[in-house]
Amino acid sequence: MSAGDGLRAHVVVPREHFAVDVSLQVGAGETVAVMGPSGAGKSTLLQTLAGLEPLRAGEIAVEGRVVDRVARPRVRSEPMHRGVVLLGQKPRLFPHLSARENVAFGPRSVGAEIRAARSGADEWLARVGLPGSGERMPHELSGGEQQRVAVARALAASPRVVLLDEPLVALDPETAGDIRRMLRDQLVSTTTVAVTHDAADAVALADRLIVVEGGRVTQEGPVREVLAAPASGFIASVAGLNRLVGVASGGGWRSGEVLLTSDDPASRALATTDGVALAAVFRPGDVRLAEEGAESWPAVVTRIEPTLVGARVHTDAGAVDLSLAAAGGLAVGDRIRLRVHPTLVRFVAML
Structure with missing residues (x-):
């Protein structure tokens, strides 16, 4: 300008x-x-x-x-x-x-x-x-x-x-x-x-x-x-996205027991140096309930929020959108497992 x-x-x-x-x-x-x-x-x-x-x-x-x-x-x-x-x-x-x-x-x-x-x-x-x-x-x-x-x-x-x-x-x-x-x-x-x-x-x-x-x-x-690609929790909330904070690890992203990979080339480039602070970003609607396995991670339900088409289940490791039937048997404090496909995950550099 x-x-x-x-x-x-x-x-x-x-x-x-x-x-x-x-x-x-x-x-x-x-x-x-x-x-x-x-x-x-x-x-x-x-x-x-x-x-x-x-x-x-x-x-x-x-x-x-x-x-x-x-x-x-x-x-x-x-x-x-x-x-x-x-x-x-x-x-x-x-x-x-x-x-x-x-x-x-x-x-x-x-x-x-x-x-x-x-x-x-x-x-x-x-x-x-x-x-x-x-x-x-x-x-x-x-x-x-x-x-x-x-x-x-x-x-x-x-x-x-x-x-x-x-x-x-x-x-x-x-x-x-x-x-x-x-x-x-x-x-x-x-x-x-x-x-x-x-x-x-x-x-x-x-x-x-x-x-x-x-x-x-x-x-x-x-x-x-x-x-x-929200750089803060505020913008992630406005955009309706999960934003989990962790570090680069083995070409992917890790936070405690949660290990995620991404098929996005720019995201993979950010994850080449282990220990670099990164945020993993993905939509609650792209998350699925899962059984025990390498591609899933444990989470504890912290809040259940009704939505127009079901419920958004908030956990200590991200939120997941579920149908009313799928969310009906859940309660705060329940332990569940979540998964998201690598094509639906992006990594964002931390501020």
Whole structure:
């Protein structure tokens, strides 16, 4: 990315127990998802980019223009002058203004003629799936409709960068899916940073994924690649994968009594040096119950979680998805044996 494109930032903000220290570059028209555990610093990152949280060190540039810098010469642009808009979990519409006037607010605040601003607002309402809704007041709209108006209001202001702070988290799954698709269509040419806890949001909206844990970037890359090869337990959980920590041993992976091999060439390459720390990654749905044998390992049931099609049985050595019939005779504390085929296992280097 050239210096004049998109968003370039190094954000340093102290927190109570750690400092958020994150660098990111987002190309013009690119969407980058940010994921991490609660309290990792994701919202602090967005608040700082938007100018709502003071930058303590580093620099923020939007389309090549520095909008915040701590080093001399000091730069501090006010939030409304950054070309950045932040859309959060709550729509925060002006309750006394109609949907049309809410959307027209941004253009009018920078000098647009009233008639043009209102006409543009109606166009944006149609683009987000609310044609003919201009006269409706916020209290007459559902939660999903209010969020659509909030998206229209944000984009009608012609921002250079859009920041999304989990705008779908309070919506029901069907509504969230509809708005996710709408966002994907409307943000296709907009530089966007999207904080989310939902892997579906990251896959649907983003080109790249950045993982922030304890205020630091722990993994980044194309969304599907990061989710398929999680470098931390958090991302493994988000992706719905088992991630067992061990070491390379004899060209495979070992942790105590558990010995796994992989048919993946990249994984085998990581396992060539005995003792190197590795994580073994595989889907609970690919695990099978097994009898005593070299290709299986012992495990103790720690939790049984109902799923839509059966149960996920968690153990001290990975989880396995079972049918209701197969899981029906199991209880916490039971000893079982598990196995997974080498074609379904990947090894990942430890952080």
